[in-house]
Amino acid sequence: MIPHSRRQLRFPRAPGLRLTMAAMLILTLAACQDEAVAPSEGRPVRVVTVEAGKLSSDIKLSGEIQAEKNVGLAFRIGGRVIERQVNVGDRVAAGQVVARLDPTLERNELTAAKAALQAARGEVNTARNMFERQERLMAQGFTTRPRFDQALKAEETAQAQLENAEAQLELAQDRLGFTELRAGIAGIVTARTIEPGEVVQPGQVVIQLAREDGRDAVFNVPARLLETQVGDSTIRVALADAPTVTALGRIREVSPQADPVTRTFTVKVGLIDPPAAMQLGATVVGTLEVSTAAIITIPASALTQQGQSPAVWIVDPASSTVSLRNVDILRFDPDDVIVSQGLEPGEIIVSGGIQALHPGQRVRPLPVTPDPARSAAARPASRPAIPPS
Missing domain, CATH: 2.40.420.20 (conserved putative lor/sdh protein from methanococcus maripaludis s2 fold)
Incomplete structure (x- = not known):
C-alpha cells in the first residue's frame, strides 16, 4: 500500500499539462540560444x-634688466678734473660734454706750438731767399758749388722744421680738446668714479654709459639647466612687479665659466622690442618651455x-x-x-x-x-x- 504522502507527489497524466511543459522547455532553450549568441x-x-x-615643463628664473652694450668713457690724457656735468641716471646725447680737465698746461703747450710755427715759417723764408740768391749766382758763375749745396740743404731743413711745427700745433690743439670728455654715443649714465679735484690717468674709465639701442635680461642659471638643449627657443620675460608687462627674447650669450661664489652661469637674453617700462635694473622673471x-x-x-x-x-x-x-x-x-x-x-x-x-x-x-x-x-x-x- 502506498503512503498518503507519496500519493500527493504524483502528477496527473493530463494532456494539457504536457503541452504546457513542452512550451516552457522550448522558451528556455530559446533564451539559452540568445545568451550564446550575444557574447559573440x-x-x-x-x-x-x-x-x-x-x-x-616651464623653467622660471629671476633676473634683471641690463644694457646690451656698456661703454666706458675715459680721458685720453691725464690731469686734474675741474668739472663733472652728469650724474648716475642722466641721459646724454652723442657729442655731449660730460667732464673737463684743467686745460692750463695744454693751453700753454698750444701757445708754444703756435710760436714755434711762426719761427719755423720765418726760417723757411730766410732759407728760401738764400737758396734763390745762390741759384742766380750759380747760373752766372759768381758762386761755388759748395755754397749752392749748403743753401739748398738749409732750405730743406727749414721746410722740415716747418712741417714739424705744424704737426706740433695740431697735437697741441688735440690735447687741448682732450681736456673735454665727450660721449661718443647716446645712452644713460650707469656709473661714475670721479669728482672735481681728482687727478685721473690716461685711459682710466671715469663714466659708464649704457647704450639705448638694446636691452638684455640677465639670469644666473645652475649648471644642470645648461644641459637642456634650448637652442633658439623663445623666452618670455615679464616684470616681477607687473607680470602683464612682457617681452620675448632669445639667448645670445652664455658665460663659459661659473661664478666662483654662486657656482652659477650668467646667461644673457636679448630682448626683442622691450617696452619702456623695462628699465635698467628692473627685476624680471624669465620663463622657458622645455620639451622632452x-x-x-x-x-x-x-x-x-x-x-x-x-x-x-x-x-x-x-x-x-x-x-x-x-x-x-x-x-x-x-x-x-x-x-x-x-x-x-x-x-x-x-x-x-x-x-x-x-x-x-x-x-x-x-x-x-x-x-x-x-x-x-x-x-x-x-x-x-x-x-x-
Whole structure:
C-alpha cells in the first residue's frame, strides 16, 4: 500500500499539462540560444588610439634688466678734473660734454706750438731767399758749388722744421680738446668714479654709459639647466612687479665659466622690442618651455597589472580581440599615465571596462561620448592629451 504522502507527489497524466511543459522547455532553450549568441558580438569596452606627444615643463628664473652694450668713457690724457656735468641716471646725447680737465698746461703747450710755427715759417723764408740768391749766382758763375749745396740743404731743413711745427700745433690743439670728455654715443649714465679735484690717468674709465639701442635680461642659471638643449627657443620675460608687462627674447650669450661664489652661469637674453617700462635694473622673471622627446600619454583607467608589472589591453583591429602587454611607466598623473616604452602610436588600447577581460576575448568599442568632467577642466599644456577614438 502506498503512503498518503507519496500519493500527493504524483502528477496527473493530463494532456494539457504536457503541452504546457513542452512550451516552457522550448522558451528556455530559446533564451539559452540568445545568451550564446550575444557574447559573440564582443564585450562592450571603451578604447583610445595611442598618439605620441611631447612632455613640456616651464623653467622660471629671476633676473634683471641690463644694457646690451656698456661703454666706458675715459680721458685720453691725464690731469686734474675741474668739472663733472652728469650724474648716475642722466641721459646724454652723442657729442655731449660730460667732464673737463684743467686745460692750463695744454693751453700753454698750444701757445708754444703756435710760436714755434711762426719761427719755423720765418726760417723757411730766410732759407728760401738764400737758396734763390745762390741759384742766380750759380747760373752766372759768381758762386761755388759748395755754397749752392749748403743753401739748398738749409732750405730743406727749414721746410722740415716747418712741417714739424705744424704737426706740433695740431697735437697741441688735440690735447687741448682732450681736456673735454665727450660721449661718443647716446645712452644713460650707469656709473661714475670721479669728482672735481681728482687727478685721473690716461685711459682710466671715469663714466659708464649704457647704450639705448638694446636691452638684455640677465639670469644666473645652475649648471644642470645648461644641459637642456634650448637652442633658439623663445623666452618670455615679464616684470616681477607687473607680470602683464612682457617681452620675448632669445639667448645670445652664455658665460663659459661659473661664478666662483654662486657656482652659477650668467646667461644673457636679448630682448626683442622691450617696452619702456623695462628699465635698467628692473627685476624680471624669465620663463622657458622645455620639451622632452616624444612620449605617449594614456588615461589612467587603461592601466592594469600583469604579475608585478604594469600592463594595458591591446585591441587587434582585425579580429577585435584583446591581448595584455607590459609597459614602462615614466610618470603617474592624477588622470593620465605617461608611458616611456611598450606602446606605439596608432595602436588601440582599452580605456574602460578592463576588469573582466581575458586574453583572446572579443570586444566591441562603445561609441565615443564627451566627458563633461574632462571638458570642463582645461588640461595642462605640459601634458599632451590623447583624444579617444
